[in-house]
Amino acid sequence: MTSAFFFSAIRRYWYLLIAGLMIGAFASVAVGSVVPKTYDATAQILLSAPKVTDPTDSSLYVRDRMPTYAEFIESESVLANARSLMGTDESTAFLASHIDARVEVSTVLITITASWSDPQGAADLANAVARSYAEVAPRLDNRDDPILRSDTVEAAVAPNADAGLSPMALMTIGSTAGLTAGLIAALLWRIYGPYARTIEDIGESADAEVLAVVSVPLGRGAHSADSPASRHSSPRKRGRAGGSFAALYSGAGLAGQGAGPRLVVVVSTVDGAHAATVGWGLAATSAASGQRCLLVAVDAAARTALESHAGWTPAAKPGNVPQLLTSDAFNTAEGGVTTVDGVNMLLRSAAGSKDLVVIAAPPLDADANTRAFVQIAGQTLLATPLRGSRRETLRTAAQLIGQAGASILGVVATIPDVSGPQAALPAEVGLESEPERIGAR
Template sequence: MTLRSYQRALRERWRLLALVLLLSLGLAVLITAATPKVYQADAQIFVTSNGDRASTGQYDEQAATQAQVTTFSQLVNIPQIVDAVRTNLNLALSEQQLAAKISATAPPQQTLVIIHVQDGSPDTAAAIANQTATEFIRVIEDLKRPTDSGKSAVRLFVTDRAVAPAAPISPNLTLNVALGVILGLLFGVALAVARDVLDNRIKEADQLAAAAGVPTMGVIVDDQKAARHPIATRAGTRNIRAENFRQLRANLQFANVDAHPRVIAVTSSIPTEGKTMVAMNLASTLAEAGFTVCLVDADLRRPTVAKLLGLPSPVGLTSVLIHQLDLDEALQSAGSNLYLLSSGPTPPNPSEVLASSYVRTVIRSLLDKVDYVIIDTAPLLPVADGSEVAALADGTLLVARHRLTTDGQVKRAKEALTRVDANLLGVVLNRVPGGRGSEYGYTYYRADTEKSAAHSKRTPARLRGKKETVSS
């Protein structure tokens, strides 16, 4: 992996982590806003002995009271207390609903009972807490009274009445945001790691070459103008994509000097990887270099070459194969030194047609007329057509699309070519993002263009006119 590739991958990971963090924060805020608010009011009760040491026997009076306080706190939501609170406050709650709102704690080593009440209304929470304290004192003192006329063994006092809380105890925005950040970081890191481990899409030329086991012959940048200008060399003299195809042409010419391939099949593992565009532009750049080239559309299921070149295709390869017309009559001129043999009428059995020995004879006979034959074939994995054509060619180029083709698809395509003893010359990585951050898409052409544009902006129109006059 090159330095720029590593930097690009690092930026993608940071963007992914930032996106996950943003989503987690947004989710935390959304959950906080959607969660009903809960307020808690507290009332404090002090418990003391009524002064009768005989009632505690040999135990210390304070120790005995502390021992009982914990038991008292467990009785705060018994039916006698809950029913009295519900009746006195005229609450539209069932006994179970009200009891669930009331709880109590007894701090250790103290004779205090703290009543806690939680409710969606701060005023209601305070009212229930104070009324519960009142009823709690009444019930506990009655329970500790030996007889109806006797004196209770303990006395209870409200030392801190409940007041309406100013802020809810739930939801806690700060806590939720902190949890959102922590969980977002953990999930983002896990997602980034999983993405690196599980994402086996082809992203680098070295990765593609390793998967196919052959060298990378070319890297083609993505160009939004490709749909309007399928032939890159006709889109202008300073076209990055055209330079990429010229590099492909040069690499291909020096790929095997001893057995120089003249019949070259261009295929891919799956559709939409751009194999047709690569075949067309390879043929065009070879013709640009002075060679005579015939481009053959052997993708009989989805032929598109003639349409992209703006040529009619009523007859073509299949017309020659069924002896409907001669090969010379089926050839069309597609430019200087460039000829097209379109697919012709679609047969019902493309694989059987392409597997016939007559196809090899027709293709080889083209070498008597041209220097190179470039064949656009069907993808290898969906159908067997591409393998049949690759078997009769001198060499095959396998096209993979950046961030679409997977490592496994390239390997299976290589296996399909190996089964028919096809000669895989190399691979082409297509539609790689260009621009200043790319090692493939930023060349001296673009810099020269920018300098020319900047110079034109700085030069007054009247001076530019004089310069043009002098130059002419």
């Protein structure tokens, strides 16, 4: 995972980070408000052995036994006496769960920490245990001749604040956790999200280069300014290169082939309007450059989509228009589905080469006629919407093209043109690179 990929996920799915941060912050505050508060109070006791006359020996005697003396604090006899001193009905097991004893390092001091639901209760429990220990512990050490002595050196006082985290600390922890969760979600969605939302996603899914972004006119027909020849000479607008289907035609390696091979464009039934825009633009450019061209509509919907572009007659050679074959010309097999032999026969009847560039919108497996053309195609130019394409659909299309023995020449991403010829590429597209945008300008 590169840094570019990391920042791409953040830039594209920033709202997941914001949502995670806000949810984490609110959740932490909500949890903090419902979790019962506890209060901690501490008392400290000093242990000694006054019957051992040598002070050094006395200190060593007690220090060597400090772990054992600390365990005495949670003994049944000490806690039972503490319960009596405190005047509570709670069991000794309950008191044991609310007491913690810690031996201070290299000392003969034991710090007793008591937790309770209210400040005074915590202080009362800590002091009761300290007093009970002074009464009971010496007899536990040596019942017949007690040597141990316990003195309270610091009595517990009621705390001013609960032992939990402050609201600000809880919010900080929750916000950090939520932000981390949002970042992880953004990265996972960037990797495994079902939709290809940018040029980079489309290229990765189809395993091919995105050659251009095409604006698809909304509506039937076009005017002369939309012809390939006029778009070829369009000026730069807003710092972005003015584009043309001639540029795509050349960039796809179709130019400079003379009168042959014939360019055959197939428009599938899936998202036919977008594929038809790409198909007709390339076909018209091919015809204008002197190449004979054949357009194939695999069904009535594709025919309608192609015929909506009838006004795109090449200005350079008005009489040289692409030939359009409709489904009536080749749906001769049982069930109205053509075969590879049927495609070859169709091409021979058109007296042209069978070298193909297929314009198809995925999924290819949705239409058997398109698959038949792809099977004999040397190259395939795949058209797909820039927004809303499914990664799995693109992968499946690429696999079917490969299984048919063809190769993907490139991908053309399409976007609807909703604001007229002057529209710049929408910022919300989120391009990670900027292929030439062509189409309605």
